[in-house]
Amino acid sequence: MAIRNLSEFVEQSRQKDVSAEVFELESSHLLEVKLNGRVWAKSGSMVAYRGGVKFTRQGMLEQGLGNLLKKAVSGEGTQMMKMEGNGRVYIADAGKKITLLRLGGEAIFVNGNDVLAYEDGIQADIKMMRKVSGMVSGGLFNMRLAGSGVVAITSHYEPLTLAVTPDQPVFTDPNATVAWSGNLSPDIVTDISLGTLFGRGSGETVQLKFAGQGWVVVQPYEEIYFQSGQNGGGGGGLLGALTS
Incomplete structure (x- = not known):
């Protein structure tokens, strides 16, 4: 790698404005938010700011009663924060790749851990998968994002979008699944032979099945999450009784 003098480094790495959009990628791993009002972001995701900005963790009432109940039962859920001013x-x-998506009245589902930020015109609702408690090491919940505005999602490395058609369902590893189209509702399926073949834990036999017409986004990485039940917290049986 070439050695740069200090002035070259400052010039090449300095913040640049190339768009008037609220969300602008400074790099594929760093997002600039031009704040003039309110934007929602993943709690703890701020690395720097300037100006008059107030950060507030998402309040209990703002989550809605349904979302609050799901978080309380599962111990899961991405904590969002308000950025105002x-x-x-x-x-x-964590250095993950950031992808910006503009919604024009559509809805998408995103793995809860992969939601980085969204504009105030987007409605977010926590959804949980059926009968999955204790079967996978993470990814038990997702967020439905709908409305008009831009959302920022993350992935490890470059994501891949696979088409789902009525005659060609797609099966994915829950820990590698990032997002899917709003009209799809994945089913949980298991394959005992798969775990036997690869000699891995029972969690590896769990798959998501996407059937119908739409698409699903996967990443070339199995992201492991930590359930509250694994460190002495709640979770467990009640989660399996909840439906999305």
């Missing part, structure tokens, strides 16, 4: 905020999530 006027200024520039720079956010990131």
Whole structure:
């Protein structure tokens, strides 16, 4: 790698404005939010800011009673924060790749851990998968994002979008599944022979089955999450009784 003098480094790495959009990628791993009002972001994702910005963790009442109940039962859920005011905020999530999607009245589902930020015009609702408690090491919940505005999602490395058709369902590893189209509702399926073949734990036999017409986004990485039940918390049986 070439050695740069200090002025070259500062010039090449400095913040640049190339768009008037609220969300602008400074790099594939760092998002600038031009704040003039309110934006929702993953709690703890702020790496720098300037201007008059107030950060507030998402309140219990703002989550809605249904979302609050799901979080209480499962111990799962991405904590969001409000960013309010006027200024520039720079956010990131463990160096993951950031993808910006503009919704024009559509809805998408995103793995809860992969939601980085969304504009105030987007409605977010927590959804949980059926009969999955204790079967996978994470990814038990997802968020339905709908409305008009831009959302920022993350993935490890470059994501891949697979088409789902009525005659060609798609099966995915829950820990590698990032997002899917709003009209799809995945089923949980198991394959004992798969776990036997690869000699891995029982969690590896769990798959998501996407059937119908739409698409699903996967990443080339199995992201392991930690359930509250694994460290002495709640979760468990009640989760399996909940439906999305």
